[in-house]
Each structure stands twice: as C-alpha cells, then as structure tokens.
Amino acid sequence: MSTALPLWAEILTAVFAVLGAAFAAVGSFGLVRLPTFFDRIHAPTLGATAGVWCITIATITYFSVQGYNLFLHAVLITLFVALTAPVTTIFLMRATLFRERQKGGAVPPAALSTASAPSDTGQPAGPRDR
Numbered sequence: 001m002s003t004a005l006p007l008w009a010e011i012l013t014a015v016f017a018v019l020g021a022a023f024a025a026v027g028s029f030g031l032v033r034l035p036t037f038f039d040r041i042h043a044p045t046l047g048a049t050a051g052v053w054c055i056t057i058a059t060i061t062y063f064s065v066q067g068y069n070l071f072l073h074a075v076l077i078t079l080f081v082a083l084t085a086p087v088t089t090i091f092l093m094r095a096t097l098f099r100e101r102q103k104g105g106a107v108p109p110a111a112l113s114t115a116s117a118p119s120d121t122g123q124p125a126g127p128r129d130r
Contacts, residue, residue: 003066005066009062012058013058015058016055016061017055019054020051021051022051024047024051026043027043027044027046028047029043030043030044031043038093038096041093041096042089045089048081048085049081052077052082053078056074056075056078060075
C-alpha cells in the first residue's frame, strides 16, 4: 500500500533527480567532446560527484517523506563515490603521465603548462620561471 507524496516532496525529488541526470550528462559530453585525455579526465569525475549528490538528495527526500522517517542509507553510496572518484582520477592521471614520460611526450601537456610559461611580451617571468 503506497501513499501519495505531498506536492512539495514530488517537486523537490523531481528537481534533484533531473539536476543529477543533467550533471551526469554534462560529464559524459565532456568525456566525448574534450580533445585530450588530460582535459577529458575532469569532466566525468566532476559530473559523477555532483550528479550522485543530487540523486542522493532526491532519494533521501522521496524515501523520508514516504516512510515518515529520515532515510540516510543513500548517503553511504555518495560518500563512497565522493571518496573513490577523485582517487581514481589521481591514479589515472599518474599512469598517463608515466606513459607520456616513457614515450618522451610533452609532460605536462602544452595546454596545461601555458599558465606558467614565460611570455614573449616583454613581461618579467613569474617566480616559477626564474
């Protein structure tokens, strides 16, 4: 026997579920559209983390209102994703940097090193370039 949720709970659940799906979609599009591995690695990690948090809020809202008590089991899943996604990203980045160094490729890639490279405009070099 299921009971109908109040309108505010249905709206809040729907908003967070759609927002979580949007974050996941943006992360997926970033994975497909960005040009290099070093650019692509961030989009799915950030999208997954933000998306999981939004889906968790939707889940907590729905099951807490439906069951008349606070439902916090979903927070465990979110904590595991929030802990493992950045660690996995770090391991992937280190492995890729190692492979690039073995191949003799540009490490760090040129797009990442332009912020610290000295400019040809006559400006003095930054503290890292001296």
